[in-house]
Amino acid sequence: MSSSAPMIPTDALPVEAASTAPASTKWLALLAACLGLFMLNVDLFIVNVALPDIGRAFQAPVATVAWTVTGYVLMIGVLPLGVGRLGDIWGHRAVYLVGLVMFLLASLACGLAPNITVLIICRVIQGVGAAVMTPGTLAIVTRAFPLEERGLALGIYGGISSLGLIAGPLLGGLLVNSVSWRWVFFINLPIGIIAVLMTWRFVAPTRDEAQSPSIDWQGLGLLAGGLLGILLALTHGTIDVAELAFAGGGVLLLALFVVVERRVQAPLIAPTVWRNRTFVGVGVSFLLFAAALFGSQPYTSLFLQNTWGMTPLQGGLAFLPAVGLIALLTPVTGIIGQRAGNRVALVAAIGAIVMGLAFLGMAFILSPQSNYIDSFLPIFLLRGLGIPVFVTCTQLAMLATVPPSQVGLASGMLGMARNVGTAIGVTALGWSYSTSLHAALPANLPAALRLGAEQFQASATAFSHASIDSAIFQGFLVMNVVAAIFCGCAVVALIAIRSK
Numbered sequence: 001m002s003s004s005a006p007m008i009p010t011d012a013l014p015v016e017a018a019s020t021a022p023a024s025t026k027w028l029a030l031l032a033a034c035l036g037l038f039m040l041n042v043d044l045f046i047v048n049v050a051l052p053d054i055g056r057a058f059q060a061p062v063a064t065v066a067w068t069v070t071g072y073v074l075m076i077g078v079l080p081l082g083v084g085r086l087g088d089i090w091g092h093r094a095v096y097l098v099g100l101v102m103f104l105l106a107s108l109a110c111g112l113a114p115n116i117t118v119l120i121i122c123r124v125i126q127g128v129g130a131a132v133m134t135p136g137t138l139a140i141v142t143r144a145f146p147l148e149e150r151g152l153a154l155g156i157y158g159g160i161s162s163l164g165l166i167a168g169p170l171l172g173g174l175l176v177n178s179v180s181w182r183w184v185f186f187i188n189l190p191i192g193i194i195a196v197l198m199t200w201r202f203v204a205p206t207r208d209e210a211q212s213p214s215i216d217w218q219g220l221g222l223l224a225g226g227l228l229g230i231l232l233a234l235t236h237g238t239i240d241v242a243e244l245a246f247a248g249g250g251v252l253l254l255a256l257f258v259v260v261e262r263r264v265q266a267p268l269i270a271p272t273v274w275r276n277r278t279f280v281g282v283g284v285s286f287l288l289f290a291a292a293l294f295g296s297q298p299y300t301s302l303f304l305q306n307t308w309g310m311t312p313l314q315g316g317l318a319f320l321p322a323v324g325l326i327a328l329l330t331p332v333t334g335i336i337g338q339r340a341g342n343r344v345a346l347v348a349a350i351g352a353i354v355m356g357l358a359f360l361g362m363a364f365i366l367s368p369q370s371n372y373i374d375s376f377l378p379i380f381l382l383r384g385l386g387i388p389v390f391v392t393c394t395q396l397a398m399l400a401t402v403p404p405s406q407v408g409l410a411s412g413m414l415g416m417a418r419n420v421g422t423a424i425g426v427t428a429l430g431w432s433y434s435t436s437l438h439a440a441l442p443a444n445l446p447a448a449l450r451l452g453a454e455q456f457q458a459s460a461t462a463f464s465h466a467s468i469d470s471a472i473f474q475g476f477l478v479m480n481v482v483a484a485i486f487c488g489c490a491v492v493a494l495i496a497i498r499s500k
Helices: 023-058 067-078 080-090 092-112 116-144 147-178 188-202 217-236 241-263 271-275 277-307 312-318 320-365 376-399 404-440 447-454 465-495
Strands: none
Touching: 023 067, 023 092, 023 116, 023 147, 023 188, 067 116, 067 217, 067 404, 080 092, 080 116, 080 217, 080 404, 092 116, 092 188, 092 404, 116 147, 116 376, 116 404, 147 312, 147 320, 147 376, 217 241, 217 404, 271 277, 277 312, 277 320, 277 376, 277 404, 277 465, 312 320, 320 376, 320 465, 376 404, 404 447, 404 465, 447 465
């Protein structure tokens, strides 16, 4: 093995680590995992486009309709870490298939929902299925390929699945405009069925017999409950009694989880894992990066549509250059990360630096006189360079910190970090925008115009148009600076790692 190999010596790997899929099927196993993650990435954004039509169809208020997104996001935030560990014990193919089937049945039920209550319940179940699937996709790819090919495989995996980020809003706009909002759920069925058949046929069953057959259900419940409380507090984005209660309860349950894990015979997550500096450092950096990237995403879309007047389809197309660049470069960055060996975390830090510069660049070049070509396009292209470097290299760094019998745990850690980080980012960036906005708005501005400015809506009246536009731009730029700070903190977390 070359000196650029990942950070686990070969003599420390169990025998199962060497058992990879045959050359004729490992690429098909990769495609099966990519299809699942592609479908999940599409689903993260496709429903947002349909929310207005769903509200009109069921005559439901916006706050109620929003729970079709919130319920889904909560589930994919609280479950991946624990479920990833279950995959290590029960076998990732089996757990992935269970999640796929659950997701597909819930998608069908969502499309047939007779009222908003049933739709919200089905979306929560769909979120559970997505959470069960997520760790399995990365684990299947890791198990299918030998160490020397893993970087390329993860690069292709990231490139294909990232196409779902742009396909989501585009498909959503097309389906809602041409057919019905119900088809944003039905579209999952053909993709998912193909993924199920390919997984069953081409993904080899895996189960580490060295693992204890017993499951720490108490620990899993405490971990999920603690994360749920914290995410509920972050989702509301305000500071009042209810949010403090959710946050306090979440912290208490997580503290109990730590206590329980030290006492049970077969803990869900061994305490030694949290003493692994690389494991924790990569997880923290991924959380901070997600706070910047995914936390800023909804506000960027609101700016493009409500402030600049783009349609939902135009707003989705605005991100196409960045996502296309990500899809092209991710396989290349996988190879680069593989060759970086135990310096892969430092390569990931370069990606975070580029992202931080992109956010700072937005704060410097965007003005009320700007257009898409001279502001967002170069920034999005810069982001398209930084994102694949960071994401692929952090995945490689995380996988290198655990033995093959714990790849599900590592995958679940990344999934949890992404979703919790997104919730933190949405709340923190929203607060920074709102604080800056209200500081810049005229004191005598009518409440209706002030509320519109919070949604990035410029005023059409000559009296207040200039002042509102200026305040919106100032708030958006401050938000980008805060996102750049998140990226800087992610860099610090990666540099602090001392790889062995």
